[in-house]
Amino acid sequence: MSETRETILNMVCEQVGLDEEASKTLRSRGRLDELTAVDSLLMVDLVISLEERFGIRFEPADIDPELVGDISRLADYVDKAVRES
Amino acid sequence: MAKHPPLKSLPWLRLHDIAAWIYIYPVRALVRLLPVNVTCWLVERLAPLYALVRVDLARSIRNAMTYLFMDRDLGRPKDRIVREWIRRDLRKAVDDLVMHRLDISALREHSTIEGLHHLDDALARGRGVLVVSGHFHANRLSKFLLRRSGYSIVSVRNPVPYSAGLGRLGNWFVAPAYGRFLSRIVEDEVPATPGKVGMLVLRKLRENRIVNMHIDVRLATECIPMPFFGVERLFPVGFLRLAETTGAPLVRMLCTGDSSGLHIRFEEPVCFSGRSGPDELQARMRPFLERLEAWLTEYPEEWEIWSRGLGRRLGLRKNREKNERNT
Numbered sequence: 001m002s003e004t005r006e007t008i009l010n011m012v013c014e015q016v017g018l019d020e021e022a023s024k025t026l027r028s029r030g031r032l033d034e035l036t037a038v039d040s041l042l043m044v045d046l047v048i049s050l051e052e053r054f055g056i057r058f059e060p061a062d063i064d065p066e067l068v069g070d071i072s073r074l075a076d077y078v079d080k081a082v083r084e085s
Numbered sequence: 086m087a088k089h090p091p092l093k094s095l096p097w098l099r100l101h102d103i104a105a106w107i108y109i110y111p112v113r114a115l116v117r118l119l120p121v122n123v124t125c126w127l128v129e130r131l132a133p134l135y136a137l138v139r140v141d142l143a144r145s146i147r148n149a150m151t152y153l154f155m156d157r158d159l160g161r162p163k164d165r166i167v168r169e170w171i172r173r174d175l176r177k178a179v180d181d182l183v184m185h186r187l188d189i190s191a192l193r194e195h196s197t198i199e200g201l202h203h204l205d206d207a208l209a210r211g212r213g214v215l216v217v218s219g220h221f222h223a224n225r226l227s228k229f230l231l232r233r234s235g236y237s238i239v240s241v242r243n244p245v246p247y248s249a250g251l252g253r254l255g256n257w258f259v260a261p262a263y264g265r266f267l268s269r270i271v272e273d274e275v276p277a278t279p280g281k282v283g284m285l286v287l288r289k290l291r292e293n294r295i296v297n298m299h300i301d302v303r304l305a306t307e308c309i310p311m312p313f314f315g316v317e318r319l320f321p322v323g324f325l326r327l328a329e330t331t332g333a334p335l336v337r338m339l340c341t342g343d344s345s346g347l348h349i350r351f352e353e354p355v356c357f358s359g360r361s362g363p364d365e366l367q368a369r370m371r372p373f374l375e376r377l378e379a380w381l382t383e384y385p386e387e388w389e390i391w392s393r394g395l396g397r398r399l400g401l402r403k404n405r406e407k408n409e410r411n412t
Contacts, residue, residue: 033280039306040283041326045360048330049285063288065281 001039004054004082005030005075011049012071016042026071033069050074056081095253102255105248106227108178109262116182125344128179132172138237142392143167149395153314159385169386173343177222177389180344184270189233195282195346196230200353204236204295207334207351207354213290214354215328218338219301219377220389225271227340227349228297232272241286242267244276249394279306283327290333294366298324300373301390309366311374325369329357337373339380341387352376 013023023036032038032046047058047068056078067073079080116124136143146167159166207214216238218224228238244264251260268274275285275296289296300320307326308319328335334354341348361369381388 035145038280040280040285041307041323041330042283043280044287044327044330047284058291060288063284063291065284068284069280083179 002075002079004078005071006076007053008046008050008071008078011053012046015045015049030071031069032071032074033065040065047050050078054078054082056085092253092256095249095251095256097253099250099252099255101250102252102259103250105255105259105263109259111265113266116179121183121186121188124179124183125176129172129177132175133168134177136168136171141169142171146170146391147390152395154385155315157314157382166386170388170391173222173386174389174392176343177225180226181267181270183344184229189230192230192344193234195260196342196348198231198234198349199353200351203351203353204336207336208293208295210334210354211293212331213293214295215286215290215324215333215335216295216297216338216351217300217324217335217373218297218340219380220299220393221340221380221384222389223340223342223347223349223387224297225340226344227338227342227347229270229272229279230347231295231349236295239289240271240274240297240299241277241282241299242271243273244268244278245399246355261307262346281320283323286327287331290327290331296333301323301377301388309363309370311367311370313374314378320370320374322366322370325357325366326360328355332356332358335373337376339384341379342386 009027012026012032016035018035018037022035022037026032032043036048043065045078047063051057058081062077067077119127143164147163147267150163150166204214204216228240231238247256248260269374275282275289278285286296286298302321307322310317312318313320324335327333334356336354337352356371357369384407385391
C-alpha cells in the first residue's frame with residue numbers, strides 16, 4: 001500500500017470518526033463513497049485537507065465525486081500532483 | 086436529504102396529476118403560439134377568477150400563514166395576501182413558460198438590482214460566491230436576468246422534484262417531465278444528489294462561479310434546530326459548512342416581482358473560516374434566519390413554500406426527535 005493511500009485513509013478515519021468495522025471495510029475496499037457515514041460535505045473537507053497537507057491544488061475538472069470516492073485513484077492523483085508541483 | 090414517503094403510499098391518480106400534465110403539455114404548446122405580451126395580459130385577467138376557483142388552495146395557504154405567523158400583524162388582511170399569492174403563483178408558472186422569449190432589454194429596463202456591487206466584491210475574491218436565498222416566486226426569472234447580464238449563476242436543485250400533491254402516476258411520469266422542463270429553463274444547475282452535491286458545488290466555486298442555495302428547505306444531511314417565528318425548527322447548514330470549508334463568501338439575495346419588473350437585492354458578503362462547533366454554528370446561522378423572517382414578513386405573497394407542505398419543509402424539532410426515537 002502506498003504511503004499516500006495510507007495517509008489519506010488515516011485522514012478519512014480521523015475526520016469521519018469511523019468505528020473499527022467501518023475502518024476495516026474502508027481499508028480493504030478503498031471506496032469512500034460506499035460508506036454511509038461519508039456525505040459529500042465530508043468529501044469537500046477531505047479535498048481541502050489534502051490540498052493543505054500536500055501543498056497541491058485540485059483543478060476544477062478534477063473535483064469529481066468518482067475520483068475522491070476511490071482512495072487508490074485519489075492517492076495516484078495526489079502523488080502525480082505532488083510530483084508536478 | 087429530506088426523505089419522501091414511498092410512492093406506494095400515494096393514490097394512483099390525483100386531480101393534480103392531470104392539472105400538471107395539462108400545464109406541461111397542452112398549455113405549454115398553446116403559450117408557444119401566443120405572443121408573450123398577450124399571454125401575460127391573459128394571465129393577469131384570468132388570475133382573479135383562478136383565485137376564486139381555488140378555494141382549497143386559498144384555505145391551505147391561509148392555514149400555513151396562521152401556522153407560521155400566528156397572530157402577527159402583517160399590515161394587510163390575510164385574505165388579500167392569499168389572493169395576491171395565488172395571482173403571483175400563476176404568473177410565475179406562465180413566466181416559466183415564456184422565459185426564453187422575453188425581451189431582456191425591456192425586462193432589464195423595468196427591473197432594479199440593488200447592491201450588485203456586493204456580488205461584484207464577493208466575486209473579486211476569486212473563491213466563488215454562495216448566494217443564499219429563500220424560495221421566492223421571482224428567483225428563477227431573476228437568475229435568468231442575472232445570467233443574461235453576465236453573472237454566471239448556478240442553481241442547486243432536485244433533478245426530479247417529488248411532489249406529495251401528485252399521485253403515483255404523476256410522480257412517475259409528470260414530475261420527471263417537469264424536472265426536464267425546469268432543467269431547460271434553469272440552464273445551469275447542480276443536481277442535489279446525495280454524496281455528490283458538495284463536490285459539484287466545490288467545482289463551481291473553484292471556477293469562481295456563483296452558486297445559489299436556499300435556506301428554507303431541509304435539503305441537507307446536517308440540520309440544526311433554530312428559532313424561527315418563535316418556534317424551534319430544523320434548518321440545513323450545508324451552505325454554512327461549504328462557506329467555512331472553501332472560504333467562499335456568502336451573499337444574501339432577495340428576488341421579488343415578475344416578468345413585468347423584478348427587484349433583486351444583494352447584501353454585504355459574509356466570510357467564515359474554520360469549522361464551527363454547535364454554538365458558533367447557531368450564531369452564524371441566526372442572522373440568515375432573521376433576514377428570512379424579515380423577508381417573509383415584508384413579502385409573504387412572494388414565498389412559494391406556503392403551498393408546498395410547510396410542516397414537511399420546516400420540520401419542528403419535536404417531530405424530528407420523535408422520529409429519531411421511533412427509528
